[in-house]
Amino acid sequence: PHHDDMLFEERHLCYLSLLGKGNFGSVELCRYDPLGDNTGELVAVKKLQPNKQSTSEDFHKEVNTLSALKCDYIVKYRGICYSAGRLTMSLVMEYLPFGSLISYLENFCDKMNTRRMLLFASQICKGMKYLQDKRYVHRDLAARNILVADHSRVKIADFGLTKVIPFDKEYYRVTQPGESPIFWYAPESITEFKFSSKSDVWSFGVVLHELFSFCNTNFNPKRLCMQEIGHGVQGPSISVYLANILKNGWRLPAPLHCSTKVYNLMKQCWMYKSEDRPMFSDLEEQIETMIKEER
Numbered sequence: 001p002h003h004d005d006m007l008f009e010e011r012h013l014c015y016l017s018l019l020g021k022g023n024f025g026s027v028e029l030c031r032y033d034p035l036g037d038n039t040g041e042l043v044a045v046k047k048l049q050p051n052k053q054s055t056s057e058d059f060h061k062e063v064n065t066l067s068a069l070k071c072d073y074i075v076k077y078r079g080i081c082y083s084a085g086r087l088t089m090s091l092v093m094e095y096l097p098f099g100s101l102i103s104y105l106e107n108f109c110d111k112m113n114t115r116r117m118l119l120f121a122s123q124i125c126k127g128m129k130y131l132q133d134k135r136y137v138h139r140d141l142a143a144r145n146i147l148v149a150d151h152s153r154v155k156i157a158d159f160g161l162t163k164v165i166p167f168d169k170e171y172y173r174v175t176q177p178g179e180s181p182i183f184w185y186a187p188e189s190i191t192e193f194k195f196s197s198k199s200d201v202w203s204f205g206v207v208l209h210e211l212f213s214f215c216n217t218n219f220n221p222k223r224l225c226m227q228e229i230g231h232g233v234q235g236p237s238i239s240v241y242l243a244n245i246l247k248n249g250w251r252l253p254a255p256l257h258c259s260t261k262v263y264n265l266m267k268q269c270w271m272y273k274s275e276d277r278p279m280f281s282d283l284e285e286q287i288e289t290m291i292k293e294e295r
């Protein structure tokens, strides 16, 4: 582990509440209180329950991924907590009080405006550009995996599916899809399990759609795609239908009150061929320009 990681002693980690569950285990809100006087800091503790989907090797990979990332727009890794007898390990991260972007948009809808959405979008671009420069592919970029630090700062989180692209390739190919968020996936990820920074760009376009739909559950990507595919389609054939409608040019419709310029940004991210999609640096420039033009 890196020199500035802390080793958290389990006896000083006080459980406060369950924040949420993933396909790896759960994330709990705890107070790290070595003085025992409730003055300790709040932390988010990711407990690993090795199951069929994720093993402790995956866990170590996530620790190595997270501890190498130092960016204002990526959730901060704080250290590790070994449980008694070192049977299970926990990943300790900073706690962001406003929670995921999904819950933030539901709770602070009235605070949202185009300017703030574009600010959040540019910060996600900055975080993704940082990841891309380190040849990381997130593979699960979605509003549910963006955390809100305060009313003007968001951070990318949940690096459970992140992979490093081999030095001699431009993409990462996974073997089997597992629990895939296919409605956020680029066509080449659905049909060939290929992941690259350009497939992350596609997912970023879907996050833009979620942002500008105010994460309105009636317009979430899964529901809109299933409406188009037909609710009668079930199970693994959904990805075949989804790949087909995307190949035939269907895309998520423009969210209500979304400007043409913002929808064009999404459509650039959803170009069928990955090489026709912009880089995160291009997207960041376009968004910065749009922020300046916003009154």
Ligand SMILES: C[C@H](Nc1nc(-c2c[nH]c3ncc(Cl)cc23)ncc1F)C(=O)NCC(F)(F)F
Pocket (backbone or CB within 6 Å): 019, 020, 021, 022, 026, 027, 044, 075, 093, 094, 095, 096, 097, 098, 099, 100, 144, 145, 146, 147, 156, 157, 158
């Ligand atoms: C499984 C965990 N789920 C949840 N986490 C939090 C949360 C609030 N504040 C937080 N601060 C640091 C962390 Cl790591 C999580 C939270 N809130 C609701 C959840 F359902 C999670 O990690 N979700 C991915 C992401 F972090 F991106 F939201």
